[in-house]
Amino acid sequence: MAALSPHVLVVFVAVLLLATATTTRCHRHGRHHRHAAKGDAVAAAAATLGVTDINAICRTTPHPDSCLASTAVHLDAAAEKLVASSISVQLLPPNILSVALASLRGALSAVSSLSPVLSSALSAPPPSSPPGASPLRRGAAQDCLELHAATLASLSRSASLLASPGEGLPSVRAHLAAALTNKATCLDGLAGASGPEMDGLLASLDDAYAHVTNSLSLVAGRGDSDGGGSAASFAAAVAKIIHHNRRLLEDIGDYSDNGGGDDDDDNNNDKTVVITVAKDGTGNYRTVGEAVAAAPNNSATRTVIRVKAGTYEENVEVPPYKTNIALVGDGRDATVITGSRSAADGWTTFRSATFDAFLTHAGVSGEGFMARDVTFRNTAGAAKGQAVALRVNADMAAAYRCGVDGHQDALYAHSFRQFYRECAVSGTVDLVFGNAAAVLQACALVAKNPVAGQSNVLTAQARGDPNEDTGFSVHNCTVAASPELLASAVSTRTFLGRPWRPYARAVVMDSYLGPLVDRAGWVDWPDAEAGRADTVYFGEYGNGGPGAATDGRVGWAGFHEMGYDEAAQFSVDSLISGDEWLAATSFPYDDDV
Numbered sequence: 177m178a179a180l181s182p183h184v185l186v187v188f189v190a191v192l193l194l195a196t197a198t199t200t201r202c203h204r205h206g207r208h209h210r211h212a213a214k215g216d217a218v219a220a221a222a223a224t225l226g227v228t229d230i231n232a233i234c235r236t237t238p239h240p241d242s243c244l245a246s247t248a249v250h251l252d253a254a255a256e257k258l259v260a261s262s263i264s265v266q267l268l269p270p271n272i273l274s275v276a277l278a279s280l281r282g283a284l285s286a287v288s289s290l291s292p293v294l295s296s297a298l299s300a301p302p303p304s305s306p307p308g309a310s311p312l313r314r315g316a317a318q319d320c321l322e323l324h325a326a327t328l329a330s331l332s333r334s335a336s337l338l339a340s341p342g343e344g345l346p347s348v349r350a351h352l353a354a355a356l357t358n359k360a361t362c363l364d365g366l367a368g369a370s371g372p373e374m375d376g377l378l379a380s381l382d383d384a385y386a387h388v389t390n391s392l393s394l395v396a397g398r399g400d401s402d403g404g405g406s407a408a409s410f411a412a413a414v415a416k417i418i419h420h421n422r423r424l425l426e427d428i429g430d431y432s433d434n435g436g437g438d439d440d441d442d443n444n445n446d447k448t449v450v451i452t453v454a455k456d457g458t459g460n461y462r463t464v465g466e467a468v469a470a471a472p473n474n475s476a477t478r479t480v481i482r483v484k485a486g487t488y489e490e491n492v493e494v495p496p497y498k499t500n501i502a503l504v505g506d507g508r509d510a511t512v513i514t515g516s517r518s519a520a521d522g523w524t525t526f527r528s529a530t531f532d533a534f535l536t537h538a539g540v541s542g543e544g545f546m547a548r549d550v551t552f553r554n555t556a557g558a559a560k561g562q563a564v565a566l567r568v569n570a571d572m573a574a575a576y577r578c579g580v581d582g583h584q585d586a587l588y589a590h591s592f593r594q595f596y597r598e599c600a601v602s603g604t605v606d607l608v609f610g611n612a613a614a615v616l617q618a619c620a621l622v623a624k625n626p627v628a629g630q631s632n633v634l635t636a637q638a639r640g641d642p643n644e645d646t647g648f649s650v651h652n653c654t655v656a657a658s659p660e661l662l663a664s665a666v667s668t669r670t671f672l673g674r675p676w677r678p679y680a681r682a683v684v685m686d687s688y689l690g691p692l693v694d695r696a697g698w699v700d701w702p703d704a705e706a707g708r709a710d711t712v713y714f715g716e717y718g719n720g721g722p723g724a725a726t727d728g729r730v731g732w733a734g735f736h737e738m739g740y741d742e743a744a745q746f747s748v749d750s751l752i753s754g755d756e757w758l759a760a761t762s763f764p765y766d767d768d769v
C-alpha cells in the first residue's frame with residue numbers, strides 16, 4: 177500500500193491543481209464558467225466553430241487542403257469526443273483542439289486505408305521486376321508493415337492523450353514525431369525500389385502523412401508568441417506545478433517506505449516477474465530471445481530479464497506487446513549480446529540491429545524499456561557499412577552502464593524519448609543516429625578506425641520537421657579515440673555531428689573533447705539540399721579538453737555557441753521530460769545542465 181498510495185495521491189493532487197489552474201485561467205480571461213459547464217463550453221465552441229475559423233486555423237498548417245478535408249469529415253466527431261470525455265481542462269484553446277482532433281482522425285483514417293495497399297505492394301514480390309530495378313533489401317517490407325502498425329498505435333494514442341488531461345502535449349508531440357519518423361524509415365528501406373505499384377504506394381504515403389504533419393503543427397509550440405496568457409505557457413505552468421508536487425509526494429513516499437514495514441514492499445515485488453538467462457543452463461533459458469518470448473504480453477508491471485555473464489550470439493527483437501521489460505546483465509564487460517547483420521549483406525539499416533526494442537504500443541503508462549550492465553554489439557566490421565548494434569524505438573527508454581559497440585551506425589536512437597547514462601558507445605560513422613529525443617549523459621563516446629578515407633561522425637540526427645521536439649544532447653560525456661585509432665598511422669578526422677535531415681538538432685555540453693575532434697567540429701551531409709546549414713541546430717556549451725576550442729568551427733547559421741538559456745533547452749528535463757519518468761527507473765540522472 178505504501179507503494180501505491182503516492183500514485184493515487186499524485187492523481188488526486190494533479191486533478192485538484194488542474195482544476196485550480198483552469199479556474200485561474202478562466203478568471204484571467206474574464207470568463208466565469210461554473211466547473212460543471214466546462215465540458216459543454218468546449219463542445220459549444222467546437223459546434224460554433226465557423227468556416228472562417230476553420231480556414232484560419234487550417235491555413236497555419238503545412239497542408240491546408242488536407243486540413244480542410246479532415247475537418248469537413250471529422251469535426252463533428254471530434255466535438256462529440258470532447259463532450260463524451262467530459263474534460264474540464266484542455267491544454268489547447270477549444271477551437272484549435274477541435275481542429276487538431278479532426279486532423280488526427282483524418283490521419284488515422286488515411287493511414288488505416290493504406291494497410292491493404294502496403295500489404296499488396298510489399299508482401300508478394302512483383303512477378304517480373306522491371307529492368308534495372310533492384311530487389312528490396314532484406315527486411316524492407318517487414319520494416320514498413322511494422323512501422324505502419326506503430327504509426328497507427330501512435331496516432332490513436334495521440335488522439336486519446338489530446339482528449340484527456342494528463343501527460344499533455346509533450347507526449348502527443350513525441351508520438352506524432354515518431355509517426356513521421358516511421359514513414360521516413362519505411363522510405364529509407366524502400367530506397368531503390370521502383371515500379372508502378374511502388375510509385376502509387378509512395379504517393380499514397382505522402383498524402384496520408386500530410387495529415388500527421390498537420391496534426392503535429394497544430395499541437396506544436398502554439399501560442400508561444402502571444403504572451404503570458406497563451407495556451408503553451410499555461411500548459412508549461414501546469415506541468416511545472418504537477419512536477420513539483422510529484423517530487424514532494426515521492427519524497428513522502430520514500431520517507432514512509434524507510435520508516436514503514438517491509439510487508440508492503442513485498443506485496444509490490446510479487447508482481448515483478450524475473451526470468452533468468454544463462455548460457456550454461458543454470459537459468460530459465462539459454463538465450464535472450466527465448467526469455468523475451470516468455471515474458472508476459474502487454475504487461476503493466478516490470479518483467480526483469482536477468483542475463484548472466486556470457487556472450488550471446490543472437491538477434492533479439494522486443495516487439496510492441498512485450499512492454500515493461502528491464503534487461504539486466506552482469507556488467508557491460510561480462511554480458512554481451514552480439515550479432516553481425518549489415519547493409520553490405522543486404523539488410524535494411526533498421527533490420528540490421530543486433531538488439532531492438534520496438535515498443536510503440538498504446539500502453540497506459542510505463543511502456544518504456546530499460547537496460548543496465550549489458551553490451552550490445554555488431555561485429556560486421558567497418559567495411560560492411562551500416563550495421564546497428566542497438567536500436568530503440570520506445571518511449572521513455574533508459575539504459576544505464578551499457579555498452580553499444582559497432583562501426584557505422586552503432587546506436588540507432590530511432591524515435592521517442594530516450595536516456596543513456598554512463599554508457600560506452602563506440603563506433604565510426606554516424607555513431608549515434610536517428611530521430612529520437614535522446615540524452616547521453618556521463619557516457620564515453622569512443623571513435624574507432626573507419627574504412628580508409630572515411631571520417632568518424634559522432635552524431636547524425638534526423639529531425640525532418642521543424643515542429644518535432646527531437647534532438648540529441650551529449651551531456652557531461654567524454655569523447656576519445658579507441659587505442660587502435662590512436663595507434664593508426666592514418667590521421668582520421670572525427671566530427672561531432674552531421675545533419676541526416678534538414679532540421680537536425682544535436683548539442684554537446686559540459687563534455688571533455690579529446691584531441692581527435694576536428695577543429696571544424698561539424699560536417700555537411702553529402703548531397704544535402706542547399707541551405708541545410710541554415711536549418712539545422714548544432715550547439716556547444718561548456719566543453720573542455722583539446723578538442724573543445726570553437727574558433728575553427730563551421731561558420732553555419734545553424735551552428736551555435738550556446739549560453740545557459742539555450743543549453744538548458746537540451747537538459748534531461750526539457751528535452752525528454754525526464755523528471756516525469758526517470759525517477760521510476762532508479763537510474764541516476766542530472767536534470768539540469
Ligand SMILES: *[C@@H]1O[C@H](CO)[C@@H](O)[C@H](O)[C@H]1NC(C)=O
Nearest residue numbers: 469470471472473474497498
Ligand atoms: C504474445 O503475443 C504473441 C503475438 O500475438 C503470441 O504469439 C504469443 O503466443 C503471446 N504470448 C503469450 C504468453 O500470451
Ligand SMILES: *[C@@H]1O[C@H](CO)[C@@H](O)[C@H](O)[C@H]1NC(C)=O
Nearest residue numbers: 598617618619652653765766
Ligand atoms: C558527470 O560524469 C561523471 C562520470 O564521467 C559522473 O561521475 C558525474 O556524476 C556526472 N555528473 C553529472 C552532473 O551528470
